[in-house]
Amino acid sequence: MTDAAAPAQPSPSRGLWHRIRGRQGRNLWFAAFVAPFFLGLLIFVYVPIVWSAYLSFFEARNTVTPTRFVGWANYSYLLHDRLFLNSLVVFVAFAAFIVPLTYVCSLGLALLLDKITIGRAFFRSVFFIPTAVSYVIAAIIWRFGFFNGARFGLINSFLRQFGIDPVNWLGGGNNLYWIALVTARLWLQVGFYMILFIAGLNKIPVETYEAAALDGASGWRLLRWITLPQLKATSVAVIMLLLINAFQAFDEFYNMLGSIGSYPPYGRPPLVHLFLVALGGGQQDLGVGGAGTVILTSIIVVFGIVQNWVLNRGEKA
Amino acid sequence: MQISRRTVFIAGGSLAAAATLAACGSNNPLASTPPASPGGSTGPSGSAPASDVTLQQWYHEYGEPGVKEAVERYAAAYTAAKVEVKWTPGDYASILAAQLLTANVPDVFEVEQGGSLDMIRSGQLADLTELIAPVKDQFNPAVMKRFTFEDKVHGIPQTIDMQLLYYRPSLLQAAGVEPPTTFDALVAAANAVKTSDIGGFFAGNDGGIGVLGTILIWASGNEQLTEDRSAVAFLNDNFYAALTAYREFYTSPGLLQAASAEWYDGAAFVNGEAAMQWGGLWSLPDIQKAWGDDVGVLPFPAIGSGGRPAVPFGAFGACVAEKGKNVEASKEFVKWLWIDQEEYQVDFSNSYGTHIPAKTALVAKADKLAEGPGKDAADFVSEYGFANDIMWSGAMGDAYNAAISNVIKDGKDPKAEFAAFEETAKAELAKLQG
Numbered sequence: 001m002t003d004a005a006a007p008a009q010p011s012p013s014r015g016l017w018h019r020i021r022g023r024q025g026r027n028l029w030f031a032a033f034v035a036p037f038f039l040g041l042l043i044f045v046y047v048p049i050v051w052s053a054y055l056s057f058f059e060a061r062n063t064v065t066p067t068r069f070v071g072w073a074n075y076s077y078l079l080h081d082r083l084f085l086n087s088l089v090v091f092v093a094f095a096a097f098i099v100p101l102t103y104v105c106s107l108g109l110a111l112l113l114d115k116i117t118i119g120r121a122f123f124r125s126v127f128f129i130p131t132a133v134s135y136v137i138a139a140i141i142w143r144f145g146f147f148n149g150a151r152f153g154l155i156n157s158f159l160r161q162f163g164i165d166p167v168n169w170l171g172g173g174n175n176l177y178w179i180a181l182v183t184a185r186l187w188l189q190v191g192f193y194m195i196l197f198i199a200g201l202n203k204i205p206v207e208t209y210e211a212a213a214l215d216g217a218s219g220w221r222l223l224r225w226i227t228l229p230q231l232k233a234t235s236v237a238v239i240m241l242l243l244i245n246a247f248q249a250f251d252e253f254y255n256m257l258g259s260i261g262s263y264p265p266y267g268r269p270p271l272v273h274l275f276l277v278a279l280g281g282g283q284q285d286l287g288v289g290g291a292g293t294v295i296l297t298s299i300i301v302v303f304g305i306v307q308n309w310v311l312n313r314g315e316k317a
Numbered sequence: 318m319q320i321s322r323r324t325v326f327i328a329g330g331s332l333a334a335a336a337t338l339a340a341c342g343s344n345n346p347l348a349s350t351p352p353a354s355p356g357g358s359t360g361p362s363g364s365a366p367a368s369d370v371t372l373q374q375w376y377h378e379y380g381e382p383g384v385k386e387a388v389e390r391y392a393a394a395y396t397a398a399k400v401e402v403k404w405t406p407g408d409y410a411s412i413l414a415a416q417l418l419t420a421n422v423p424d425v426f427e428v429e430q431g432g433s434l435d436m437i438r439s440g441q442l443a444d445l446t447e448l449i450a451p452v453k454d455q456f457n458p459a460v461m462k463r464f465t466f467e468d469k470v471h472g473i474p475q476t477i478d479m480q481l482l483y484y485r486p487s488l489l490q491a492a493g494v495e496p497p498t499t500f501d502a503l504v505a506a507a508n509a510v511k512t513s514d515i516g517g518f519f520a521g522n523d524g525g526i527g528v529l530g531t532i533l534i535w536a537s538g539n540e541q542l543t544e545d546r547s548a549v550a551f552l553n554d555n556f557y558a559a560l561t562a563y564r565e566f567y568t569s570p571g572l573l574q575a576a577s578a579e580w581y582d583g584a585a586f587v588n589g590e591a592a593m594q595w596g597g598l599w600s601l602p603d604i605q606k607a608w609g610d611d612v613g614v615l616p617f618p619a620i621g622s623g624g625r626p627a628v629p630f631g632a633f634g635a636c637v638a639e640k641g642k643n644v645e646a647s648k649e650f651v652k653w654l655w656i657d658q659e660e661y662q663v664d665f666s667n668s669y670g671t672h673i674p675a676k677t678a679l680v681a682k683a684d685k686l687a688e689g690p691g692k693d694a695a696d697f698v699s700e701y702g703f704a705n706d707i708m709w710s711g712a713m714g715d716a717y718n719a720a721i722s723n724v725i726k727d728g729k730d731p732k733a734e735f736a737a738f739e740e741t742a743k744a745e746l747a748k749l750q751g
Binding site: 061062064077081083153169173259262264265266276277279280284285 | 410411436441522526575579711714715723741
């Protein structure tokens, strides 16, 4: 830090050094601030990505320097693994619930809170605070509190008041576990996206609304023809983030449905399945794990490209 | 919370991992042995012996209070080398596996069932065959069999954990049923004792599939793999019939589908949520505290005509890192602690929870196993003890569980489901055979 900060006094080779430093040492400052992050990114993100791609072509059990090259075997193993393919279906199902639901709820909250005049900061904080809660902790509250299958679980004891039998929420044999999974994530993430939408709303010039109001537009028509189109950039970002997050779902699934020693075949998103086959039980099948991450990364990249393409196309049309 | 079939037996480890579930609060008042390490330090303790060799010894976090102090006390008592104990909370298996890939490996560490296939294959574990050879017969034969792979032993058994069926004799008697010795009798008993206030039989919030899954193989008279480990050995009509029988049990009111805790926690039984529960021996102190003499234990009953009773067991083994800096000194220490020091071995198994000493002769010295359910449990391991095969890998166990779940929860056809499992198993075994 101080090296870069110290103005390189009378620099001997003024020409080149000066150019490298930039005006007022800007380039040096740039390097000083960016380098740590870039290095961190390089060491902890890019190197592991490349390394796991490398491992994916080897039989790599309990080693990161494997010697047995197996070509595409790990890939074909996963692509023939019924449970892995099923996990992709689980992701699609989960995304089909959670993405639109979060979108609508967070946009709705943002619209409501944007107009509010009393207790604005209070309400924003109230809805934002769950974002700070850990997924693991929320999952544990959901599992052992609300959706506990025992007769004294929170929801079950409520149901018992009406003479309804205890419901086995997370135990399988039905699809009720989706309610727990979707509500937990919704509660956790809706506040964050609400803030993004509020930021987006604040960027819409008031004049557009005024002009529309003069033309007699109000209510739904303002929303449909001004707010939503103006929020397009925010919406694209929100949907992309929601999709990626849904794809990376792990914590609440693992902690709500998993038990010591086992995880059921249902409600199993891709990362949970990969974790189980590659790292389950303290084993390390890093070859399969690497192949899985490469497959998942490719899928998410394709998703991103397609989404971008579709939206850009809409723009031009 | 943990992971695949292979860890299903982490016993004490389960409790540690389940700390969030409040599984292991102050469950053992006996465990107040004060730490006797010199200087009374709370950090990694060790002795100050003549030798300048320092050994690193790793343990996973045992749930019962007092175990950490106990193992530090054992380490401090060793004079031939300085031993530093590292207590490892969290996902011990993963942390250990990662550490073993580095240059700085622990010298001595515990591994479930005395070492995994991966560890043995990749040469991480020192060969302890000669160390244990003279005393091999003193150890529980079922455990020794599981600890031996290709005629070699890589871990010295420390203590044995097991699972078993708890029941309340008074409730069964009131319902007019005998303690069940066959699966049909278990189903009948569960449905007979069930009332609106108490469930019949409980084995986890997944309907018991996770923990009872592999037991169905053994209890229906089968083995997991063939003798040469080239194929699975249980895909026959007896096994399919066992699955169908369990499916019927699952859909009957006698099986309690959900309770306040999981099977590895005694809470459901202690709270009176079920008259019978599948659980771990480690819960016995809690359960006896709650119900006194009104506690009986059984192995999992035989299913079908070819069936036999079964209890799964697991044992942590003390292993030595092949890459360690002081392999010989480490072996000496392991021999000293887990072969010679019988007093410590009994203390380790008996003073902080209920476990079974790995040496058969020491079982008599563990007072918790001297009579009643504890004694029965100790006998079950020798008579009906089974453990997952060393080649029953995580991927295989996971595919197995999925098939079981589909059959029992969704009523799918066993043959069709297990055809898919057989494919996975075949590919996996071929890979593991190398």
